[in-house]
Amino acid sequence: MQKPWERWTDDGIDRSSWAWTKAIMLLVLGIAMLALLAEPLIHSVQNVSSAANIPSFFISFILVPLATNARASISAVQTTNQRKERTTSLTFSELYNGVFMNNVLGFSVLLAVIYFRGLTWDFSGEVLAVLTVCIIVGVTSSFSSKLPIWTSFIAYMLYPLSLIFVYIFNKL
Numbered sequence: 451m452q453k454p455w456e457r458w459t460d461d462g463i464d465r466s467s468w469a470w471t472k473a474i475m476l477l478v479l480g481i482a483m484l485a486l487l488a489e490p491l492i493h494s495v496q497n498v499s500s501a502a503n504i505p506s507f508f509i510s511f512i513l514v515p516l517a518t519n520a521r522a523s524i525s526a527v528q529t530t531n532q533r534k535e536r537t538t539s540l541t542f543s544e545l546y547n548g549v550f551m552n553n554v555l556g557f558s559v560l561l562a563v564i565y566f567r568g569l570t571w572d573f574s575g576e577v578l579a580v581l582t583v584c585i586i587v588g589v590t591s592s593f594s595s596k597l598p599i600w601t602s603f604i605a606y607m608l609y610p611l612s613l614i615f616v617y618i619f620n621k622l
Contacts, residue, residue, distance in 0.1 A: 542605070543591060557577065579615035
């Protein structure tokens with residue numbers, strides 16, 4: 451019996467052992483680069499926040515995502531300028547998926563670091579705000595493959611609202 455990945459043999463994808471080895475090596479290289487560059491980024495965020503007298507959470511929640519997602523945002527705006535409903539819907543779907551995956555990955559890494567290093571938990575308000583936003587975005591975008599334009603307003607309003615959520619959740 452043929453294995454599922456062997457059904458499409460002439461689809462132009464290299465499935466050789468060298469391709470697998472190269473892919474794994476590139477993943478390891480990416481993880482190593484991330485590990486090397488994460489600490490200077492953390493120190494930079496802390497330095498900017500102390501110099502500006504702004505909590506480091508807000509710097510990392512506002513400036514860092516804007517800087518790291520600028521390319522995707524510009525691409526989304528250019529794509530939506532085509533004014534086709536299907537293209538706009540796919541763009542928002544891609545953005546929603548990116549937000550959800552970034553938050554889930556970031557939350558998983560945070561939990562792993564706290565658990566394995568035995569750190570104290572001091573992020574309830576922030577995590578609750580991220581979880582609230584993920585639930586709202588997930589519920590909004592999971593019921594349809596074609597997203598109406600009003601869902602983009604919800605997504606845009608969740609960004610400043612999430613900062614308000616953090617403030618409120620930390621005061622409780």
